[in-house]
Amino acid sequence: MLDVAGELARWAEDGRAFAVATVVAVSGSAPRGPGAALAVDGEGTVIGSVSGGCVEGAVHALCLQVLQDGEPVLERFGYSDEDAFAVGLTCGGVIDILVTPVAARGPRRETFTAALRAAARGEGVALARVVRGPAGLVGGALTVHAEEAGGVDGAALGAPDGRVAEAVAREARALLGAGRTGTVELSEDGSRCPGGLTVFVESSLPPPRMIVFGAIDFAAALVRVGKLLGHHVTVCDARPVFATRARFPEADEVVVDWPHRYLRGTETDARTVLCVLTHDAKFDVPLLRAALRLPVAYVGAMGSRRTHLDRERRLREVGVSEAELARLRSPIGLDLGDRTPEETAVSIAAEIIAVREGGTGAPLSAPDARPAAVPTGSL
Incomplete structure (x- = not known):
């Protein structure tokens, strides 16, 4: 919802x-x-x-x-x-x-409205709903905000026992913290035992960040694709003549700074995507040294295979470990036969999705391809 x-x-x-x-x-x-x-x-x-x-x-x-x-x-x-x-x-x-x-009015409406408002503002919020259980509880709802840690108002949940509301809120916070949507099984008294209640928890978090380093023509195309995928997109380059709002009108932010310095001072998390398009050692090496040590979702770097081998050598020389190097997606993107900036942006986006969702990048028409939609749980 x-x-x-x-x-x-x-x-x-x-x-x-x-x-x-x-x-x-x-x-x-x-x-x-x-x-x-x-x-x-x-x-x-x-x-x-x-x-x-x-x-x-x-x-x-x-x-x-x-x-x-x-x-x-x-x-x-x-x-x-x-x-x-x-x-x-x-x-x-x-x-x-x-x-x-x-x-038009009532506790359930207030609960739904609170969740909708928070999600529309881009805040972290979870909406928990009972989908199976005693008749009086089915359809009951509870809103949990990311910044809240205290008690909850379980009126809209319809549970007379406050322990049930607290248990639902606890499970909702756990799923929200992981950025996941899914079902939780609880007993009718709120204990963590399957059987009595099935609760569906829907999580909404602020858009994940995509930071594009290198204000080049390929970056402009990647900004558009990143926005299409729902990212908050930042373009960063140390050269003020290239990093301008006029060149990247669709970006959420355009930053003039040395890439490694900006990365060290900005917020990232486990959903953040870092795309390094500079393919210049003086930018790439300090940036990737910092990036590969962050718990982010994806680190990709543009360049030919020769550039990649030279980049790996330079990174080893500054102390980047083999385990850290293994996280680097370079040359960036999937092999789609792309030529134009727009096609390259699609290939990068395809790899980001494949890494995030565990996809192979193989054609779905292949005999051994996995189903187009992966089972995500059942009641």
Whole structure:
């Protein structure tokens, strides 16, 4: 649901009642993963998507029904062998969708609105919802903010026992801290034992950073692709004549500084992507020496294979270990036969996604390719 937070927050601010359908579990191949959402208001207006088209019509009708009945529903959709045109996923997977009504007022609305506002502002927030358990708890919700560490208001969760709300909040904070969306099994008294409650926790974090070092034409194309992938993109170069807002209007930040000095003074985390496009030893060596010692998601450097071998030699000379060198993606990107800056940016983005998701980079049409969508858990 938080993937459509911007639009849905406006609905909440307008006082609209709406029903939101959220993918809470996926088994097999499916178009979208947990957290994908479709919302419908009383007029039938739709935002979002849960399946890319396969079951949207049925989910739309279910949202209208739930909006009228006022009761949450957990529905499973899968492929129908008996009738290929029946409601289901033609890709062969199974998705579980929780449809929750959000009335014009009440504790649940306040909880949802708080989560939507925080996500729309780019803050760290998790929304936990009970998808299986006692009838009175199903559909109950709890919002947890990244900066909060104290007690929680469990009114919208509907749990009379405060220990349950505290347990749900604790699990939500753990998933939020890891930047993960998924399900947690708890007992009805809140202890960490499977069986009583299944809670779906949806996490939303600020956009991951992409820092592009080297204000060259390839960088301009990579900035555009980085923004398309949802990154907060910074361009850094020591040369003020090249590092200008006019040359990189789509970047979130353009910084004039020595790359290694900027990297040491800026915030990075386990989701940060570092792309070194300078292919100049006086910039590359001190920068990569610092970068390869940071717990970031990706470090890639542009240059030919000859440049790469020379770069490795220089890095070893300044004390970079073999384990640290093994983290370096160089030459940067996947082999797509790219020629233009735009094509190169696509190849870099493809490698970043493959590293993040554990992909092989092989064609999905290959006989031994993994499914287009990886199982991400089931209820």
